[in-house]
Amino acid sequence: MSNETIEALVTQLDAVDETPGAAAQRARSYELLRAAPGALVADVGCGAGRAVAELADRGVRALGIDVSDQMIALARRRWPAGEFRLGDAYALPVGDGEAAGYRADKVVHALADPERALAEARRVLAPGGRVVLCGQDWDTFVIDSADPELTRTIVRERADQVASPRAARKYRNLLLDAGFLDVTVEVHTGVFTGAPFLPVLVRLAEVCRERGAITRARADAWIADQRERARADRLFAAVPMFMAAATGP
Template sequence: MPNESIEALIPQLDAVDDSPGAAALRDRSYELLRTAPGALAVDVGCGAGRAVAELAERGARAVGIDLSEQMVALARKRWPDGEFRLGDANALPFGDGEAAAYRADKVLHTLADPGRALTEARRVLAPGGRIVLCGQDWDTFVIDATDPELTRTIVRRRAERVASPLAARRYRNLLLDAGFREVTAEAHTGVFTGGSFLPVLVRLAEVCREHGAITGAQADAWIADQRERAGADRLFAAVPIFMVAATAP
């Protein structure tokens, strides 16, 4: 994610991965991959590596790729039996047609040109290989707050800090443009009501403050409101998540 330190990003990713429904969503992505036992499944932008470990448990030869040395080190520490490599989504360390499956979860929005990454995905996938993309739409976060107008500003301005904030709603067309076939699209909604999601909401406001999109007083008030809601079991956020799958020609 652009303009985010790894230290700030890790607790946000952990909060999302541990949220209700997250495991089922990951399971759905694995189902759509249809990976045969022993086949190479590449998880691009693997982060802390949970999906790589879960794919391996299902019999795949799972390899996690991440651009961040810190993330790769963390993944190796958390999942010492997993295979993790440094790599760029636009230049994957695999030969033509080497992979049977390609998965990218919460990744394409970080890229200025998502279509370029999908051209690379097509290169490494064997004919008939499967690709699954999953991610949130940054411009349509739904957050209950005392100040709805400020909340809309925070969501919009935070989205502007993302390289491709609307990538998820474009997944289907991007895959078609890259020549993939049998493209299917699903919409899921992540609903977050627990305090574990509070760091994500706090970071939304902090990024806006850091870049002058809102004042310090506005950020403090909004964060205080969300902290109070979390403490009283009144926090509510919903995030549209799109999962799109396709077959390589």
């Protein structure tokens, strides 16, 4: 990724992580891991490393893994005490059966082959280990705007640019097909009404504009509407977050 892309992605992830309810959702994902103190949990696609630090605070040996060396460098700067390694979701730098937990937050939708990633999750998990998948379905963003038709276009076109945009609705079946047991699925809908979420909405439109799905003028008009909504305390967006958990055989 270019530095500009990394910066935009980190800005977006930080905005989501700092919204009301986000910390509680992360905490719920940690609870579902059921990791004992000192147990190794692989946080796959760790990004800037916030979850690694929070898991470590719970006494877990958290290992952050990301395919981007820039993200790993950023995570190490932000959380110097954390453990981070460069690695691919299809080939994790973890030995067979070494991990008690596997967590992937906002990751599976970015993978062209989720089934292969879950086979790798099974490889690194010890018998009875826990897997937790978290993420949004890219077709289910709800955004209030002055132009609903353009909003539908932006949501649909942005989804079509994701490798596996509807992976979240498939979490249960993906886990079952991979041989995991006791699969559960929860949905936690995030409701966003403040300016901190504005960078996420701006990025949605900008990515569509960069790919030629909408014109510069249409993107600017849509973004201006969202900026005005944020200024007037009228911004509204809702994003269902799917959280699936299962136990390894």
